[in-house]
Amino acid sequence: MSPYLAGKITVLFAVTIFISCENKQPVSTNKTQINFTDVTATAGLANFRHVTGAVGDKWFPESMGSGGGFIDYNGDGWSDILLVGGGVWPEKSAVFAPALFLYHNNQDGTFKNVTAAAGLADLHTYGFGITVADYDNDDDQDFFFTTIWQNHLFRNDGGTFTDVSLGSGLEKDLLWSTTAIFFDANQDGWVDLYVGSYVDWSPENDIWCTLDGNTKNYCTPELYNGVPSRFYRNNGDGTFTDKTEQAGFLPAPGKMLGATELDFNNDGWPDLAVASDTQRDLLYVNNGNGTFKEIGAVSGMAYDENGRARAGMGIDAGVVDNSGRETIFVGNFSKEMISVFRHQTGNYFEDRAALSKIGRPSLMTLTFGLFLFDAELDGDLDLFTANGHVQIGIEHTQDGIYYREPSHLFLNDGNGHFADIVPSIGGPLAQPIVGRGAAYSDYDKNGTLDILVTENNGPVHLFRNDNNENNFLRVNVKSIASARGGLGTKLVGITKNKRMVRRVKTGSSFMSHSEQTVTFGLGSEEVLDSLYVYWPNGSMEVFLNINSGQEINITEERGKWTVQ
Amino acid sequence: MMNKKLLLMVICVSCFFSACQKKPDIDPAVATLIFQAETAFRNGYYNAALTITDSAIIISPDVADVYFLRGRVFTKLARLNEAEAAYRTVLSLDSNYQGARFNMGTNSIRQNDLPAAIAHYKSELLLHPSARTMVQIGRSYADLGKIDSAAFAYEEAIKTDGENAAAYMRLGHLYKDSGDVTKAIEYVTSGLNLDPENLDYKYVMGSLLLLNGEPEVSLPYFQAVTSKRPWHYWSHHNLGQALYRIGNEAEGQHYMDMAKELQKGIQEVENWRNLANMNPDQLMLWVNLGNSLKNMGRIQEAKDAYLVALSLSPMSFALQNNIANLCLMDGDTAQAIIRYEAILSLDSTLVDIWLNLGVVYASSGRKNYARQAWVKGLEFDPDNTTLRDYLETLN
Numbered sequence: 001m002s003p004y005l006a007g008k009i010t011v012l013f014a015v016t017i018f019i020s021c022e023n024k025q026p027v028s029t030n031k032t033q034i035n036f037t038d039v040t041a042t043a044g045l046a047n048f049r050h051v052t053g054a055v056g057d058k059w060f061p062e063s064m065g066s067g068g069g070f071i072d073y074n075g076d077g078w079s080d081i082l083l084v085g086g087g088v089w090p091e092k093s094a095v096f097a098p099a100l101f102l103y104h105n106n107q108d109g110t111f112k113n114v115t116a117a118a119g120l121a122d123l124h125t126y127g128f129g130i131t132v133a134d135y136d137n138d139d140d141q142d143f144f145f146t147t148i149w150q151n152h153l154f155r156n157d158g159g160t161f162t163d164v165s166l167g168s169g170l171e172k173d174l175l176w177s178t179t180a181i182f183f184d185a186n187q188d189g190w191v192d193l194y195v196g197s198y199v200d201w202s203p204e205n206d207i208w209c210t211l212d213g214n215t216k217n218y219c220t221p222e223l224y225n226g227v228p229s230r231f232y233r234n235n236g237d238g239t240f241t242d243k244t245e246q247a248g249f250l251p252a253p254g255k256m257l258g259a260t261e262l263d264f265n266n267d268g269w270p271d272l273a274v275a276s277d278t279q280r281d282l283l284y285v286n287n288g289n290g291t292f293k294e295i296g297a298v299s300g301m302a303y304d305e306n307g308r309a310r311a312g313m314g315i316d317a318g319v320v321d322n323s324g325r326e327t328i329f330v331g332n333f334s335k336e337m338i339s340v341f342r343h344q345t346g347n348y349f350e351d352r353a354a355l356s357k358i359g360r361p362s363l364m365t366l367t368f369g370l371f372l373f374d375a376e377l378d379g380d381l382d383l384f385t386a387n388g389h390v391q392i393g394i395e396h397t398q399d400g401i402y403y404r405e406p407s408h409l410f411l412n413d414g415n416g417h418f419a420d421i422v423p424s425i426g427g428p429l430a431q432p433i434v435g436r437g438a439a440y441s442d443y444d445k446n447g448t449l450d451i452l453v454t455e456n457n458g459p460v461h462l463f464r465n466d467n468n469e470n471n472f473l474r475v476n477v478k479s480i481a482s483a484r485g486g487l488g489t490k491l492v493g494i495t496k497n498k499r500m501v502r503r504v505k506t507g508s509s510f511m512s513h514s515e516q517t518v519t520f521g522l523g524s525e526e527v528l529d530s531l532y533v534y535w536p537n538g539s540m541e542v543f544l545n546i547n548s549g550q551e552i553n554i555t556e557e558r559g560k561w562t563v564q
Numbered sequence: 565m566m567n568k569k570l571l572l573m574v575i576c577v578s579c580f581f582s583a584c585q586k587k588p589d590i591d592p593a594v595a596t597l598i599f600q601a602e603t604a605f606r607n608g609y610y611n612a613a614l615t616i617t618d619s620a621i622i623i624s625p626d627v628a629d630v631y632f633l634r635g636r637v638f639t640k641l642a643r644l645n646e647a648e649a650a651y652r653t654v655l656s657l658d659s660n661y662q663g664a665r666f667n668m669g670t671n672s673i674r675q676n677d678l679p680a681a682i683a684h685y686k687s688e689l690l691l692h693p694s695a696r697t698m699v700q701i702g703r704s705y706a707d708l709g710k711i712d713s714a715a716f717a718y719e720e721a722i723k724t725d726g727e728n729a730a731a732y733m734r735l736g737h738l739y740k741d742s743g744d745v746t747k748a749i750e751y752v753t754s755g756l757n758l759d760p761e762n763l764d765y766k767y768v769m770g771s772l773l774l775l776n777g778e779p780e781v782s783l784p785y786f787q788a789v790t791s792k793r794p795w796h797y798w799s800h801h802n803l804g805q806a807l808y809r810i811g812n813e814a815e816g817q818h819y820m821d822m823a824k825e826l827q828k829g830i831q832e833v834e835n836w837r838n839l840a841n842m843n844p845d846q847l848m849l850w851v852n853l854g855n856s857l858k859n860m861g862r863i864q865e866a867k868d869a870y871l872v873a874l875s876l877s878p879m880s881f882a883l884q885n886n887i888a889n890l891c892l893m894d895g896d897t898a899q900a901i902i903r904y905e906a907i908l909s910l911d912s913t914l915v916d917i918w919l920n921l922g923v924v925y926a927s928s929g930r931k932n933y934a935r936q937a938w939v940k941g942l943e944f945d946p947d948n949t950t951l952r953d954y955l956e957t958l959n
Contacts, residue, residue, distance in 0.1 A: 213842070297820060300805055305771055307801030307823060337741075348809060351775055354743040363741070364709040399678045400708040417743075 034376045034411070034421065036451065036463040038428035043462050044103070044111045045081070051097045052457045053088035053126070058209075060201050061148055061176065063218035063390040065368065065436030065456030067129040067511030070443065071102075071141050073118060074159040077551075077564055078105040079441040079515050081452065082143065083460055087126030091203070096124035100145065109444055119160045125149060129437075129511025133182035133191045136238055137484040144170070144193060146177035146511070151195065155238075169240040175227050176201055181259045181507025183270050184483045185247065186290025187536050190234035191483045194249075194272060194507075196256035199224035211397045218390055220311075221277045226254025229274070233290075248292040253279035258315035258370075260508040261488065264326045264343040268538055270488050273301070275312030275330045281339070283328075285347065301328055301341040301349040310336045314370030314438070314510035318381045319501040321416030327352065331367025331385055331510070334394075334401045338362040338370070338385065342416070358383065358410055361420045365405045366390065368510040369438025373449045377470035377521030379498035380412035386435030386453045386510070404432035407453070414498075428463050441515035447472040447549065449519055454512070471522040471548035475531070476564060477504055480556040482536035485516060490534040493520040495527075522548045594624045598633065605637055607899065608871035608887070611878055613637050628657040628664075635667060641872055642844035644671045662692045669700060674841070678704045695725035702734060714738060729758035733765055736772070745776045763789050767799050770806075779806035790819075795860035797826035832856045840869070847876040854886065863894045881907050885917060892920075897928045915945045922954060931958050 040046055052062040066084035073080050081103040088097045100120045103111035115121045126148040135142050140156040153168050154161040165171040176198040182191040199221050209219035231249045232240035244250055258275035265271070269286035276282060280302035284292035296302035304310055311333035320327050323342065328349065330339035337359035341349040353359035362385070369386035376382070387405035395402045407429045410418035422429045437454040444450065448465035455461070473493070477486035486504045493500040502518045520528055531543040535556050543561055546552065551564035601616035614637055620630045635650035648671060654664045669684035685701045702717030715738050721731035736751030749772050756765045770785030783806055789799035801823035807816030836853035843849055854869035867890040874883045888903035904921040907914060918941030925934035935958055941951045 297824075298808060298817075303801065305775060305802075306798045307827075308798075350777065354741050354775075355745065357743050359743065360711065360741045398676060400710075 033469060034409075034465070034467045035425060036427050036429055037466055038431075038461060039109065039464045040460065040462045043109060044113075045460055045462055047113075048083055048085075048101055048460045050084070050454060050457060050460070051086040051088060053086070053093060053097070054457065055089075055092050057092075057203075057206070058216045058218050059089070059203060059206055060199075060219050060221075060224070061126065063456065064128065064178075064198075065388075065434070065511075066127055066454060067179075067369075067437030067439075067509070067513070068452060068454045068460060069130060069132070069437070069439035069509075069513030070441035070452065070515045071130075071132045071143060071513065072515075073102060073141060073156060073161075074104070075140055076105075076107075078107050078445065079443045080105045081111055081443075081460075081462075082130055082132075082513070083454065084127040084130060084145070084437075084511070086457070087124070087147070089126070089203070099123040099125045099127045099147070105443060107445075117160070119162065120154070123152065123163065125152075128177065129179050130513050131180045131182055131193075131506045132513045132516075133487060133506050134483070134485040135182065135191050135193075135234060137190065139478075139484060141485075143513075144180050144182070144195075146180050146195065148176045149174050151177050151180075164238065168238065169235075169242065170195075170232060172242075173197075173230060178257050179259055179507065179511045181261065181272070181505075182487060183261045183272070183506065184488050184536060185231070185270060185286065185292075186233070187269070187482065187488070188234075188236070188290075189482055189484075190236045191485070191487055192234050192290075193232045193240060194229060194259055195232065196229045196259060196274070197227040197254055198257070198277070199255055200227050211391060211393065217392065220390070221255050226276075226279060228252035228254050229256045229259075247290065248284070248287070248294065252282065252294070255279045256282075257313045258330070258508070258510055260315045260317045260328070261503070261505040262317040262326050262328070263490070263503070264317075264349075265347070268534070268536075270536075273315060273317055273328050275315040276309070277311050277313065278309055279312075280309045281312050281315075281330060283349075295347050299341075299347050299349050300344075300351065301339070304336070304339070305351055305353075310339065311366075312339070313366075313368045314385070314508075316370055316372045316383075316508040318372040318503070320372065320381045320412055321414070322499075323416070324499070324501065327356075327416065329358075329370060329372065329383060331370040331387075332362075334364055334366040334389060334398075336363070338367055338383075352416065356416055356418055358418050358420075361410075362408060364400050365408065366401075367408070368436045369453060369512060371438060371440060371509045371514060373440045373514075374519055374521035375409060375411065375449065375465065376467050377448065377472045377519075378414075378523045379495070379500050379521045380414045382412050383410040383418060384408070384438060384440070384451060385410075386433075386438040388434035388436060388456065402432060404434055406430045406432050407435060428461065433461065434458055436510060437512035438509050439512040439514040442474065442517070442519065445551070447474065447519070452512075471524065471526055473520045473522060473528045473531075473546055473548050474551035474564075475518045475520070475561075476516075476551065476553045477518070477533065478553065478555045479535055479537075481539070482556070486535075486556075487516075488536035491518050492530075492532040492534070493528050494530040494532075495522060495525045496529065497525075498523075517551065590627060590629075591624045594620045594627055594630070597623070598627075598629055601630075601633055605633065605640075607902075608867070608874075610637050610641055610871065610875040626657050628654045628661050631657070632661065632664060635664070639667065639671055640868075641875060642841050644675055647671055660691055663688075665691075666697055666700070669697075669704075673700075673704060673707075678708050682708075693724065695721040695728040695731060698724060699728065699731050699734060702731070706734070706738060711738060711742070727758055729755040729762070729765070731755075732758065733768060737768070740772060740775070745772060748772055749776065763792055763796075767796070767802075770799070771802055774802055774806050774809075779809040782806045783810075795826060795829065795862055797823050797830045800826055826860070829856065829860045833860065833862075840872075844872075845876065847873055850876065851883070858886075858890065863890050866890055867894065879910070881911065881914065881917070885920065888920065888924075892924055892927075897924050900924045912940075913944050915941045915948060915951070918944075919948075919951055919954070922951075926954070926958070934958060 054062045068083035070079040071082045083101040085098045102115045104114040129146040132143045142156045145152040152165045155164045178196040180195045185192045211217045231244045233243040255277040272284040274282040283296040312330045314331040317328045325343040327342040337353045340353040340356045344350045365387040367385040372381040385408040389403045434456045440449045451463040453461045479486045489504045491502045528546045533541045552561040554561045597620040601613045605613040631650045631653040635647045638647035651664045665684045665688035669681040672681035681704045689697045698721035702714040706714035718731045718735040732751045732755035736748045740748035766785045770782040773782035786799045786803035804816045804819030833856045840849040850873035854866045857866035888900045891900040922934040922937035
């Protein structure tokens with residue numbers, strides 16, 4: 001055989017292998033039995049539809065989507081659902097769209113629309129995000145609602161809401177706001193508010209963008225000027241004062257889409273990590289007095305490994321391995337991995353996107369909602385992401401990228417290594433959607449954490465978690481000396497084999513709100529050996545030998561727990 | 565940005581297929597024209613190259629080499645549809661023509677059409693097996709998220725040519741993305757050993773070491789890049805990070821600050837580059853791209869952008885002058901002189917050009933020529949003190 005022929009045969013063989021490799025499907029070796037069921041319709045949520053007001057102008061905000069989440073508005077201990085309806089453009093539509101939808105949990109797996117009864121039906125705006133907290137320390141859950149115009153603070157008055165924005169100090173900004181987070185920055189017992197701002201956009205300065213050179217499509221934020229976020233100090237009398245500059249939040253690049261509270265340096269003071277869209281991500285370290293210093297770039301968490309800012313959307317932080325150190329996760333654009341930065345030492349973080357095994361599987365998807373939760377109740381925090389592109393028809397111009405995308409559910413092996421099980425379990429999480437907001441709660445009180453996902457210009461999805469093989473313990477905390485809802489409280493649950501660190505917080509994900517009840521997955525363990533509660537005021541309490549399978553309440557300084 | 569850097573490498577790879585593949589029976593006149601066109605192309609006279617190939621086609625319309633050269637010129641001018649048409653003509657004349665499908669694949673990558681790129685590369689591979697083509701296939705698969713296929717292609721490339729540094733580097737990149745940093749370092753080390761002076765590879769190695777928690781070891785790699793490429797934002801950023809992590813906060817902050825400044829320039833360059841590639845017939849986009857590159861000290865790339873601009877505005881003295889100045893900065897005095905003289909042949913009253921021409925001559929030790937140029941300039945502007953001062957230096 002001549003060398004020429006030999007070469008030719010080799011090449012033909014190689015091409016054949018290339019073709020066969022293209023069809024190769026990822027094979028999961030994960031043996032978990034975790035499964036989710038889409039119960040949106042049976043739960044009574046099928047009539048909800050988010051609207052963008054799009055009439056063909058392709059105005060930038062229409063691609064953003066909105067959030068939603070869980071709130072116990074009537075204090076019965078069951079998670080109700082609050083959704084943002086989106087909005088229409090007043091100059092384009094004579095019919096207004098409802099801004100908010102509140103669904104009452106009937107405690108039987110179904111929900112009832114109580115928007116009007118709760119006093120939320122009359123608001124018409126162009127809405128984005130919610131965050132829930134007891135801002136006035138009266139033992140109920142209030143919420144803050146961000147929009148493209150004026151934001152709204154709703155006070156809970158025994159199960160109905162009153163818009164107390166006017167005079168609250170929060171009503172003055174007329175900027176495009178996104179994610180907001182309540183947290184007690186100065187630990188004075190009253191939750192403060194950080195409100196994310198996006199870009200300086202209005203119909204008048206809308207820019208013409210295109211994918212194909214002919215038709216207008218939605219722009220990306222590089223073309224607009226960012227607007228710095230704002231920080232409001234709670235005055236303790238129902239009002240807030242803008243302390244953005246005094247607290248160290250200026251200057252800032254703007255284009256903020258996500259924020260999460262953490263305490264990476266374990267000094268007991270809440271720090272703040274912020275996800276920014278096409279700008280560097282930010283890390284505000286608390287100076288120990290409620291003012292902050294921004295150290296994102298120096299810490300190593302602001303950019304990707306090449307120093308490039310990514311399109312940060314949803315964000316969360318938690319302890320996901322045996323190091324005991326917090327790891328920050330940020331959802332990014334397609335062709336950008338999900339960011340994974342673990343606290344290393346001092347003010348430094350290490351990039352673990354690839355090492356965590358999250359990077360590569362997340363490379364082609366565009367992640368908005370993102371949160372850590374214990375999906376299979378084995379004691380490790382797993383990562384859920386809601387995905388969906390912003391450009392309609394992106395699949396026609398970019399291969400391998402899709403407008404509608406399946407979700408990711410990265411299961412943690414306990415060492416901070418993750419595997420996306422959605423391709424192997426299929427089911428509702430594998431259905432391509434235009435995912436945006438995402439939140440979790442045990443809405444049916446069976447111990448497992450269920451998932452709520454919103455779509456842009458589409459429905460909401462309630463995915464029931466049907467994994468009930470493992471044991472659990474759920475904990476509600478109520479602080480006395482600190483902000484009433486227990487925000488900023490750190491809980492450490494210990495079993496024979498696990499040390500689980502959890503934090504009570506708002507924010508995280510993308511413009512959405514998850515329940516504040518802490519869930520400890522116990523696996524096959526029937527008892528949580530020790531529960532350490534680190535209250536925001538610095539005090540600590542320990543509770544021993546708590547049986548699994550229950551939801552308990554702990555009130556600061558009482559020295560005991562009670563069953564919910 | 566790593567992808568963009570590697571794209572540049574790929575464009576260089578396409579030069580592999582730039583050599584003429586003359587048929588034995590080619591008309592000598594056409595062969596001469598092809599040679600002249602190739603020379604014009606290499607020296608950045610893109611319009612001239614196209615004009616000469618037009619002449620060649622009139623003499624002999626069925627010589628594939630001519631169309632292949634036109635394809636390369638059109639690619640350089642970002643006129644990718646015309647390049648595609650030229651390559652298709654090449655293949656209609658000679659279906660086995662080496663490099664035509666490869667270059668079409670590379671153009672498809674520039675147009676974000678990765679499946680088309682893979683198809684072109686596979687066709688090329690069937691006829692002309694090479695590690696370079698396999699690397700390109702791997703790269704396209706990687707960008708599509710088909711990692712197994714990408715890895716296989718790189719491995720095949722290494723089997724075919726164990727000295728293909730790009731294959732090792734890209735395979736290392738795949739391992740890094742999948743979380744196997746040890747393996748990634750192993751492959752990148754192999755790539756760097758094969759091409760030890762490659763600054764892109766040094767940067768990749770430094771980044772891997774930093775990622776692997778070895779900031780001190782990463783330092784020399786980043787320093788090698790920052791010293792040679794003072795515009796390189798990424799190495800400055802990572803050098804700053806590495807210095808911070810070994811406790812040298814002051815110097816780390818210095819490099820982080822430099823990176824912050826460079827970042828603006830990088831962003832500007834990328835914006836103009838994207839716009840220019842999307843609108844290749846817009847003169848000012850290429851000019852602005854050239855300006856932003858020049859401001860960052862990226863001389864060769866700036867020259868390339870100005871050359872495209874010059875093809876759109878051939879009579880622009882300012883562009884010709886800018887290019888000549890960049891040639892001079894790049895040490896290419898011969899090209900600088902040719903371009904200054906070309907301007908003066910069109911308008912001999914341009915005093916600044918006489919001045920610049922004299923500077924080139926003087927800096928290359930040709931004092932008499934320098935004197936003649938400056939004296940000539942003084943004929944048009946007798947009061948020009950700069951010219952007089954320069955003349956003084958020759959005495």
